[in-house]
Amino acid sequence: MSSLARVQSDFQDHLLRGSEAVRAHLLGTARVPLETRLGIYAGAYGSRLTDALRSNYPALAALLGEADFAALGADYVRTHDSPFFSIRNYGDGLPEFLVQQATYAEVPLLAELARWEWTLGTVFDAADATPLAVGALARTPPARWAQLSFEWHPSVRRIALAWNVPQLWQALTRGEERPELVLLPEPIEWLAWRQELRSCFRSLSRSEAAALDAARAGDCFGELCERLGAELGEHAAPAQAATLLRAWVDAGLIVAARTA
Amino acid sequence: MLIRPSLGFGLGLRVEHYESVLAERPPVDWFEVLTENYLVPGGKPLDYLMRVRERYPVAMHGVSLSIGSSAPLDREYLRQVAALAARVQPEWISDHLCWTGVAGRNTHDLLPLPYTEEALEHVAARVRQVQDMLGRRILLENVSSYVTFRDSALTEWQFLAQLAERADCLILLDVNNIYVSAVNHEFDPYDYLNAVPAERVQQIHLAGHEDHGSYLVDTHDTAVCDPVWELYAAALRRCGAVSTMIERDDHIPPLSELCAELGRARALARDALGAAAAERTAAALGAAPQSTAVAP
Numbered sequence: 001m002s003s004l005a006r007v008q009s010d011f012q013d014h015l016l017r018g019s020e021a022v023r024a025h026l027l028g029t030a031r032v033p034l035e036t037r038l039g040i041y042a043g044a045y046g047s048r049l050t051d052a053l054r055s056n057y058p059a060l061a062a063l064l065g066e067a068d069f070a071a072l073g074a075d076y077v078r079t080h081d082s083p084f085f086s087i088r089n090y091g092d093g094l095p096e097f098l099v100q101q102a103t104y105a106e107v108p109l110l111a112e113l114a115r116w117e118w119t120l121g122t123v124f125d126a127a128d129a130t131p132l133a134v135g136a137l138a139r140t141p142p143a144r145w146a147q148l149s150f151e152w153h154p155s156v157r158r159i160a161l162a163w164n165v166p167q168l169w170q171a172l173t174r175g176e177e178r179p180e181l182v183l184l185p186e187p188i189e190w191l192a193w194r195q196e197l198r199s200c201f202r203s204l205s206r207s208e209a210a211a212l213d214a215a216r217a218g219d220c221f222g223e224l225c226e227r228l229g230a231e232l233g234e235h236a237a238p239a240q241a242a243t244l245l246r247a248w249v250d251a252g253l254i255v256a257a258r259t260a
Numbered sequence: 261m262l263i264r265p266s267l268g269f270g271l272g273l274r275v276e277h278y279e280s281v282l283a284e285r286p287p288v289d290w291f292e293v294l295t296e297n298y299l300v301p302g303g304k305p306l307d308y309l310m311r312v313r314e315r316y317p318v319a320m321h322g323v324s325l326s327i328g329s330s331a332p333l334d335r336e337y338l339r340q341v342a343a344l345a346a347r348v349q350p351e352w353i354s355d356h357l358c359w360t361g362v363a364g365r366n367t368h369d370l371l372p373l374p375y376t377e378e379a380l381e382h383v384a385a386r387v388r389q390v391q392d393m394l395g396r397r398i399l400l401e402n403v404s405s406y407v408t409f410r411d412s413a414l415t416e417w418q419f420l421a422q423l424a425e426r427a428d429c430l431i432l433l434d435v436n437n438i439y440v441s442a443v444n445h446e447f448d449p450y451d452y453l454n455a456v457p458a459e460r461v462q463q464i465h466l467a468g469h470e471d472h473g474s475y476l477v478d479t480h481d482t483a484v485c486d487p488v489w490e491l492y493a494a495a496l497r498r499c500g501a502v503s504t505m506i507e508r509d510d511h512i513p514p515l516s517e518l519c520a521e522l523g524r525a526r527a528l529a530r531d532a533l534g535a536a537a538a539e540r541t542a543a544a545l546g547a548a549p550q551s552t553a554v555a556p
Contacts, residue, residue: 029445038407
């Protein structure tokens with residue numbers, strides 16, 4: 001290892017793990033001892049990464065309050081180095097961390113709120129794409145509809161939540177009165193996406209969620225009709241499939257439709 | 261002439277000011293944008309950036325190049341910086357004379373280098389590589405620092421000057437960082453300033469810091485202080501009219517307040533450059549008495 005590599009490795013180990021080997025490479029002064037000098041870097045490292053978490057998880061931070069969020073930040077930073085060149089991406093493992101750590105796992109809502117916030121973050125700066133024009137599908141000859149499959153806007157995300165997290169998130173980010181926390185009888189399916197620059201979300205019925213997931217996985221329109229047919233009967237299925245498709249196109253979820 | 265003509269007086273583009281910048285067209289000559297904030301696939305950040313770019317010149321300022329790291333250059337990062345530059349067409353691209361991490365980690369801090377021949381050769385070679393990859397000279401900024409390395413054989417200003425020469429790169433001179441490091445390491449900031457190769461200084465940063473009594477911390481969360489303004493005036497007298505911007509990254513005030521602070525930089529530059537021009541004229545007259553004597 002070169003001398004530069006050794007110095008940098010020791011310096012980084014000090015910031016990340018608190019190891020003291022770096023001291024051998026450094027000088028303090030009578031006016032400002034080395035302890036103080038290194039403390040500036042160590043303090044800045046922890047607070048910068050915790051700030052990044054706070055900015056990626058503003059509702060979780062508001063829910064926990066300053067001291068508890070700082071404690072969570074310190075726990076997470078100690079166990080999660082950043083491999084990212086952009087600090088914006090730091091904190092991707094926080095939902096999982098909240099599930100795994102006994103202290104936080106006792107309140108499963110925390111992990112769910114974190115999962116929701118991270119999902120919304122990825123919606124916010126997902127790639128741009130031009131949605132399919134509302135009238136575009138009308139030009140497809142009826143004989144080819146069954147083979148139509150769809151390309152989705154890069155911002156489309158799906159998530160199932162056991163708690164009324166989106167309502168809580170909304171209240172926390174707007175500084176409004178928090179709703180009572182409710183563990184739902186069964187998880188609710190949610191869709192989040194971006195329409196032009198506006199981030200949107202809405203809940204889905206079980207049936208729509210299944211159809212949407214299948215269509216995103218590559219099912220063509222004919223297969224969607226079959227899937228819905230099992231649920232609604234052969235006659236009602238095509239109309240319902242068309243209704244769903246229309247809603248997806250209107251919302252800007254679909255960027256292209258093509259026949260195989 | 262190595263450097264570009266001055267763009268005038270700029271500010272860092274901050275999320276808090278996006279709407280005001282677009283709606284009010286503030287009296288700012290150009291904006292510096294934090295490169296990493298826009299290394300995203302799409303959405304609002306890039307949309308705002310491109311709309312600001314339609315109205316103002318923009319320079320890209322990065323924090324993750326890690327030019328001084330002993331780890332290999334991050335080619336994926338550089339590819340994304342190049343792609344953003346192709347889109348934004350910035351006036352220039354800058355980053356810091358520092359390292360940010362090794363072994364696949366990023367500390368997200370601007371960490372200091374030992375000023376050794378080994379580090380100098382290493383960094384110079386990497387700057388040349390980056391400049392080849394980006395197809396342009398880059399600017400490197402002096403950082404604030406809090407520790408000194410036992411092995412350092414050069415002063416920071418000697419290191420910076422020699423690096424700029426060996427790598428043929430440009431300099432983003434952060435006057436506040438010179439001041440902060442001067443207090444922290446007990447050197448004379450004017451020794452630093454007077455050793456900087458003026459012909460390579462393409463941009464100047466101004467910012468505020470936090471005073472801890474025996475040392476200063478570079479925080480970018482407060483107004484520029486008087487000693488830094490004085491150092492700035494001296495920098496202008498030495499380097500001439502150089503694109504200048506004020507960095508504010510925390511406790512961000514309304515845009516109008518930063519524009520007022522920028523007004524102080526403009527006024528100071530008028531005085532300093534006026535005085536510098538007068539000095540140059542006097543020197544020229546003094547150096548050529550015979551020609552003035554024979555003039556009709």
